[in-house]
Amino acid sequence: MDAQPENQIVRAVIDAISEQRLPAGAKLGEQVLSDLFDCNRANVRRALASLAAQHVVELRPNRGAFVVAPSAQEAREVFQARRAIERTIARQAIGRVTDADIAYLRANISAETEARTLRDKPAELRTSQRFHMYLAQLSGNRILERFLAELTMRSTLILGMYSAEGHSCARCDDHRGIVDALIARDEELLLRLAEEHLRNLEAELNFDISTTSAGGLKDQLLGPKPSSDKPVTRL
Amino acid sequence: MDAQPENQIVRAVIDAISEQRLPAGAKLGEQVLSDLFDCNRANVRRALASLAAQHVVELRPNRGAFVVAPSAQEAREVFQARRAIERTIARQAIGRVTDADIAYLRANISAETEARTLRDKPAELRTSQRFHMYLAQLSGNRILERFLAELTMRSTLILGMYSAEGHSCARCDDHRGIVDALIARDEELLLRLAEEHLRNLEAELNFDISTTSAGGLKDQLLGPKPSSDKPVTRL
DNA sequence: GCCGCCAGCATTGTTAACAATAATTGTTAA
DNA sequence: TTAACAATTATTGTTAACAATGCTGGCGGC
Numbered sequence: 001m002d003a004q005p006e007n008q009i010v011r012a013v014i015d016a017i018s019e020q021r022l023p024a025g026a027k028l029g030e031q032v033l034s035d036l037f038d039c040n041r042a043n044v045r046r047a048l049a050s051l052a053a054q055h056v057v058e059l060r061p062n063r064g065a066f067v068v069a070p071s072a073q074e075a076r077e078v079f080q081a082r083r084a085i086e087r088t089i090a091r092q093a094i095g096r097v098t099d100a101d102i103a104y105l106r107a108n109i110s111a112e113t114e115a116r117t118l119r120d121k122p123a124e125l126r127t128s129q130r131f132h133m134y135l136a137q138l139s140g141n142r143i144l145e146r147f148l149a150e151l152t153m154r155s156t157l158i159l160g161m162y163s164a165e166g167h168s169c170a171r172c173d174d175h176r177g178i179v180d181a182l183i184a185r186d187e188e189l190l191l192r193l194a195e196e197h198l199r200n201l202e203a204e205l206n207f208d209i210s211t212t213s214a215g216g217l218k219d220q221l222l223g224p225k226p227s228s229d230k231p232v233t234r235l
Numbered sequence: 236m237d238a239q240p241e242n243q244i245v246r247a248v249i250d251a252i253s254e255q256r257l258p259a260g261a262k263l264g265e266q267v268l269s270d271l272f273d274c275n276r277a278n279v280r281r282a283l284a285s286l287a288a289q290h291v292v293e294l295r296p297n298r299g300a301f302v303v304a305p306s307a308q309e310a311r312e313v314f315q316a317r318r319a320i321e322r323t324i325a326r327q328a329i330g331r332v333t334d335a336d337i338a339y340l341r342a343n344i345s346a347e348t349e350a351r352t353l354r355d356k357p358a359e360l361r362t363s364q365r366f367h368m369y370l371a372q373l374s375g376n377r378i379l380e381r382f383l384a385e386l387t388m389r390s391t392l393i394l395g396m397y398s399a400e401g402h403s404c405a406r407c408d409d410h411r412g413i414v415d416a417l418i419a420r421d422e423e424l425l426l427r428l429a430e431e432h433l434r435n436l437e438a439e440l441n442f443d444i445s446t447t448s449a450g451g452l453k454d455q456l457l458g459p460k461p462s463s464d465k466p467v468t469r470l
Numbered sequence: 471g472c473c474g475c476c477a478g479c480a481t482t483g484t485t486a487a488c489a490a491t492a493a494t495t496g497t498t499a500a
Numbered sequence: 501t502t503a504a505c506a507a508t509t510a511t512t513g514t515t516a517a518c519a520a521t522g523c524t525g526g527c528g529g530c
Contacts, residue, residue, distance in 0.1 A: 298521090
């Protein structure tokens, strides 16, 4: 695979945001990152430039890199964009889905349900996002897949900021219905369910609250490992 | 505005590709760029990292940065993505378009027609892209606008590679019809015309040919100024 | 005469030191 | 006690030198 340190950093940051370990507004210091991934600052800066180009972080001159904090307006735009893109993805998926795919999607939904009952938030977020991204892969359109990856990541950020009760993408029932429509090859139903699902998600947002918590960057990035050699560097 | 040298480079490269001054496969050397924009290599590298993150250039290790050369498959994906995104943009535009916007769009179409009759390819490409991007702005969705900017740029690259007769986005008649449907607020007609327009564009591609010409990077990036102080660096 | 090899050159990648800017802390006076 | 100011510290930004890699052209062998 691609073991370039810069891509490693990019993936780690995106994964961390996707599992809500890295909250909106968190600062990504160059020194901290170069220590964590033991590479020089040049690589860190390249990684941050990439993330900035994808609007994952914001680069404030002489201040550093911060995880973006989407506004309510941006949140609406994200979900509108998702409806546009996932609509096409769903249509394409109808003609390409196989039995093996269905089996995978069902297993994934089960995992999501289990994660939710276990209150395992990261696993729940991961499986839910995986559902959408698997369909995107199925569509065979790598550009739409890439766009959706950015949008689902940003959705997670938005849910972390504006979601009171952590439903996340929790409506497994919606996912189940979508899979059923896929099997039935019922395009009209599928498109309706997909759109409804996204509207449901959006409807659960509450723009009055906006949490921008902060914690140890190392745990956020690398996950909550049991033993930690160094005291956590401050955010 | 944002006069950071790295963003300057990014914009210059994107503009150059949009007007087909920079062809697919062109190499972007660090030394050349740092000379052209008189900045240090660090800024150049940041710019190239940004462009790579947007899949505008490809970063080959120890080789340098090259403008991407979309395959036939990628071309199809680009146009499919455009249909998905511009569909939503068109719908949004219906509810937001003003008389002033219509006037602008009409003027832009005239300019496009004129550029075509004058065989001014860069102007033709610029106005045509502007038509699509103006609608995107009109939609009020900055995310879709950004996605479409990437897609139109890539479309230009694709047209440069696979278009025998340079129609570019030349079907002004299509644009005219779209504006008319916008005025009439006829959603059904508008969506049909927008989709047809993109399908027409795609249908004109010829994947048997694939031109990857090369020239002087300075003229390509900064435009063909009449007098040039230095002999052109090699590609 | 054609192909492979080797040296020199150009370009990219890495690192470290230094400068500039912002944040923090401590001090002093009202 | 608080507010403003000054000094310190930490972080980012810039630059240059060096290392490593890939490319080019000339040479000799087949």
